[in-house]
Amino acid sequence: MSDRYSQIVNAFPGKLVAKQVGLPQPVELDRYEPGQPLVSGRVLIGAAPGGRLAAPITKLLADAGVSGATTDDKALRDAAATAGLDAGLFNLDNGGEQQFKALVFDATGIKDSTQLVELQRFFYATARKLERSGRVVVLGTPAFGADTPREATAQRALEGFTRSLGKEIGRGSTVNLVYVSPGAESELESTLGFFLSPKSAYVSGQVVKVGPGVTKTPKVDREQPLAGKTALVTGASRGIGRSIAETLHRDGAKLVLLDVPQLSEDLQQAAKELDADTIELDITDAKAPKAIADKLEGGVDVVVHNAGVTKDRTIAKMPEDRWSVLMEINLSSEERINDELLGRGLLNENGRIVCVSSMSGIAGNSGQTNYATSKAGVIGMVESLAPQLAEKGQTINAVAPGFIETQMTGAMPITIREAGRRMNSMSQGGKPVDVAETIAWFASPASTGVNGNTVRVCGQSLLGA
Secondary structure, X not given: OOOHHHHHHOOOOHHHHHHHHOOOOOOOOOOOOOOOOOOOOOEEEEEOOOOOOHHHHHHHHHHOOOOEEEOOOHHHHHHHHHHOOOEEEOOOOOOOOOOEEEEEEEOOOOOOHHHHHHHHHHHHHHHHHEEEEEEEEEEEOOHHHOOOHHHHHHHHHHHHHHHHHHHHHOOOOEEEEEEEOOOOHHHOHHHHHHHHOHHHOOOOOOEEEEOOOXXXXXXXXXXXXXXXXXXXXXXOOOHHHHHHHHHHHHOOOEEEEEEOHHHHHHHHHHHHHHOOEEEEOOOOOOOHHHHHHHHOOOOEEEEEEOOOOXXXXXXXXXXXXXXXXXXXXXXXXXXHHHHHHHHOOOEEEEEEEEEEOOOHHHHOOOOOXXXXXXXXXXXXXXXXXXXXXHHOOOEEXXXXXXXXXXXXXXXXXXXXXXXXXXXXXXXXXXOXXXXXXXXXXXXXXXXXXXXXXXXXEOOOEOOOO
């Protein structure tokens, strides 16, 4: 579905009119193309005194061949030299005309609220130096990893800062916060790499927790991290599910695609293009979990629960069957499939379960009590299963899409559609690939420290933020 408004206000004379009357002017976002570098430009690294993440930050950038600069912080300068990072020196008092594609700030050294001024000092000097479709990543310590209540207080304050900066930064740029548990510094690479790359184009204002790896982190091919892995994707014949399948295939996965028999033609076409196996069944059928597990008897590395429906109606007009059918598809069937796969030991070591929730499950939505309930339940499933799976060397996470341009949103009344597109920091809808890229990050064998998270793919929606 084309965004005609964006086309008009970004072309002359629409651009001139939009600027004069203060209309939103969405920026065309940079999205990943195979073969692109991690960051297409220079990266500036800053840190509060006493930060503990200089080594993993500089190592990631050096290994990826990224150049940039650091502030005059001894730990940063020493780490850059040790990693072999091509990093000049940036003067916060006089940075000149330098521009950067990404800004990374290690805030783990902030131990007290009086030290939060380090955020102001760094970003006051650098916010205007961020290029279009730039990236800002702030790194902190989760409250449970803090040594004192004062440190926990200051670190929690980072959430308010990053979410506000995300709404200020503009020009298609993103701002995200990553909390890294003490002892999990070696697990940062996958997550920092995702948030610095074009793959995170529509993910902003998010808070992600990285903990100790559930298993030893393997070395992966940056272009094909899922090579040799098997992935099941439900609801895979079209829309977001099809994009998920295409992205996991790009990353090297052998696919098993599942959808209902009514969509057989679309499913078989997708399977042909992606060299995939298929399962045609209704996941709410009592025999479905066993049938799926039998198909995956050799084991599975990634399970993506994407299948879902909407059956909108206010609660006062919603009969029980309308409620129950949706709940079965969106939530209960996923629980039964998980039980069967886990009970039979079919999810491999360092395996992944990735669920598709929704912004409705976070913020609620009028006329969607059933849908919002099911998608909030998905988040609950992720949070409750995460510690159990960690004990087995596996992870579970969820994405919560906002307004994504699909056939379904294309059929919305124009006023609702336009409101959905503009009510976020990007002033535009996302694309199915934005959801798929986030799932691919969760699915990567390198994401061993990412467990129990729900990440909104919504361009920092103004609802539920």
